[in-house]
Amino acid sequence: MKRLFWREHLPLILFTAAELLVVLLVFWYDGYDHPVTASYAVLLGLSVMGGYLAFRFYTHRDFYERLSQPLISLEESIKHNESAPLPTALSELMEEQYRQYRNQMEEWERRRREHLIFMNQWVHQMKTPLSVIEMITQEDDNDGYRSISEESDRIRRGLEMVLYMSRLETFEQDFSVEPVKLHQAAVDAVHENKRYFIHSHVYPEVIIDPALTVQTDAKWLRFILMQLLSNAIKYSSGSGLKVTVQAFYSEDRRQVVLEVTDRGMGIPKSDIKRVFDPFYTGENGRKLKESTGMGLYLVSEVVRKMNHRIELESEPGQGTTIRLLFLQ
DSSP, X not given: OHHHHHHHHHHHHXXXXXXXXXXXXXXXXXXXXXXXXXXXXHHHHHHHHHHHHHHHHHHHHHHHHHHHSOOSSGGGGGOOOOOSHHHHHXXXXXXXXXXXXXXXXXXXXXXXXXXXXXXXXXXXXXXXXXXXXXXXXXXXXXXXXXXXXXXXXXXXXXXXXHHHHHHGGGGGGGOOOEEEEHHHHHXXXXXXXXXXXXXXXXXXXXXXXXXXXXXXXXXXXXXXXXXXXXXXXXXXXXXXXXXXXXXXXXXXXXXXXXXXXXXXXXXXXXXXXXXXXXTOOHHHHHHSTTOOSOHHHHHHHHHHHTTOEEEEEEETTTEEEEEEEEEO
């Protein structure tokens, strides 16, 4: 606070000192050479300036302190109890700016909520005709209907991603911890991707003790498994190899580890550090046009909010392993 005060008034101090010096020189060249009187005049001038600086510091000390201390909240920026004109005017200006900022933020928040409500309603509305299409295609087993079923599955996965992304905004309100059996959760996720497995010529393998249980949210764990399996199938499509889901205790038995492993194209080393960034598709995404770059980002956000951990290992041409760690 004091440092800011002296920095602001340094030009005034230098100007006053120069002014006193000029006055003394004028009298000196006019023949007035009484050092004691000159010193008294200089001392008197400095005393007057010192009194002004003391008055200025006393009346503006709260103002300088407010400018010197970091703000904890925006509300603190509009608090003022100074009576001096400049701090009062500045406080009124900041208060008006804060009101305008609050109004804009409330308007943006209102629009965001309206957008989320619209997206949720739209997704639920789209699920109805999609369910009708799936019922129709199940009645016949010809190639045309199978292609329609595969495309409807892709649409459903996309709609679910949109729905879960909107729910991520209110995650804390939609989160419930309970004991979840990993084997059953994995089997259910594999079953929901059954047609995707068949179409892609990839085969599921579940290696999990049926009694193995973790404390987590069943609905969000299902979303995570669906995204990881979808990625594993997509990047190993046509290989005829397995996608393995397994779970086990860590060596110190303080964590349960859930792994989803594919034997597909793998991820280039240059892309591994960015696979959890939003909209980042990388080299593999440029090969597969349907990649959005949002799947692993949403998974990482959900895992972080659930206080779990996620790790990824991959070798180009060898496959990818994504590992979830649940604290016990």
